[in-house]
Every structure is written in structure tokens, then in C-alpha cells.
Amino acid sequence: NVTPDQSLGLHTHVMQTEHPPSTSLASGPSSLGVLFFAFMQLALQGFGGVLPVARHALVEKRRWLTMDAFTDVLARSQALPGPNIVNVGVSLGVRWFGLRGVFAALAGLMLVPFMLMMVLCAFYASFASTPEVAGALRGVAAVSAGLIIGTALRMTASPRMRSWRALFGVAAFVAVSVMRVSSVPVLLIAAPLSIVSAWWSQRVKKSRSLI
8 A cells, every 4th residue: 555645755756757857957067177178168169259159058068057047147248348258157157166167267268269369360460461361251250140140049949038028128129230229228228127027027926826
């Protein structure tokens, strides 16, 4: 005979086996060295932009972040001054290892690319006017634009991007890209409105749950 407690325990075990908790997708790196080499790989693969590679590596390949977590980190990074991927590295480094994580992520992002840029700059002045080099750089720019667009489309898979609050993102895109409004006033207006709307939505949802 199976007691009710044993039945409940067996049911819980089956549910956990069939539906593993989402936190298993956000365990983070195991050490500072792993974090350093992961961000170094991002920097070396991210020709024309690191963010598309970062989303694939952090969310799909290494499974350190869920798509929602990556979207949150990227949103905060874009709201701050400086390169987005640097802000992402700082945010994730602090989350996983504190100040040591910040230095590990930034060193991985900048150390090898800095040395490569120093070497390339020594040769660029001599070959910048060569048509083949100019054509290659234009090709890299086109690929970079395609990668950024692809990343944006992938991020729409997040449930948060399919809610009505995605209208704030659409409005910001239209204002900056179509109407040519500076990103500073758009951010100053859109950020407070989106924060207030999210707070109000959570308050309404909480009040409904109490009814």
C-alpha cells in the first residue's frame, strides 16, 4: 500500500523529472577562468558586433541565462552609457562573482581584441585606400547589420516581448529610426513610462489574485 505522503512524493518526483526547473538554465559559469575564456571567445567571434554572438553563447550554447534574463540584462545595458556588450559583461560579472567577475569579463572582452587592433592599426594606414580592403569592410558592415536584426527577431520569442508592453519598444524604434529623434529624449520619456506600466500591471495582477 502507498500512503498519501508517498504518493505525493512520487508525483512531485515525476513532475520534476518531466518539467525540470528553469533555474537549471541559469546556473552561470563555474569559475572566473570559465567566465574569462567565455567572454574572450565572444570578443574573437563578434566581428562587427558581439551582441548577436553573446545571445547565442549565453542563452543557447552555455545556458547561463534564460531568454528573459538576457533580455533584462540587455535592456539595462542599453539604458546606460558605453558599449552594450561591455555593460552586459559588467552586469553579469557582478551577478556571478562580484568585482572579480567584472574584471574577468572585461579582460576577456578587451585583452585579445586590443592586441589585435594594435597590430591591425599598424597595417591599416598602408592598405586603407586599396579597393579590396574597402570592399571587405563594407561587407563586414552589412553582415553586422544582419546579425543585429537577427538578434532582435530572436528576442521577440520572449513572452515579455509578445505582451502589450512591446509597444514601447516599437514606439522607440519609430522615433529613433524613422523620425530621427535623438535617443536621449526617447529614453528619458520611454523608460519612466514603461517602468510605471510594468508596476501598474503587477499591481493589477496582484489585486486580481486576491479576489
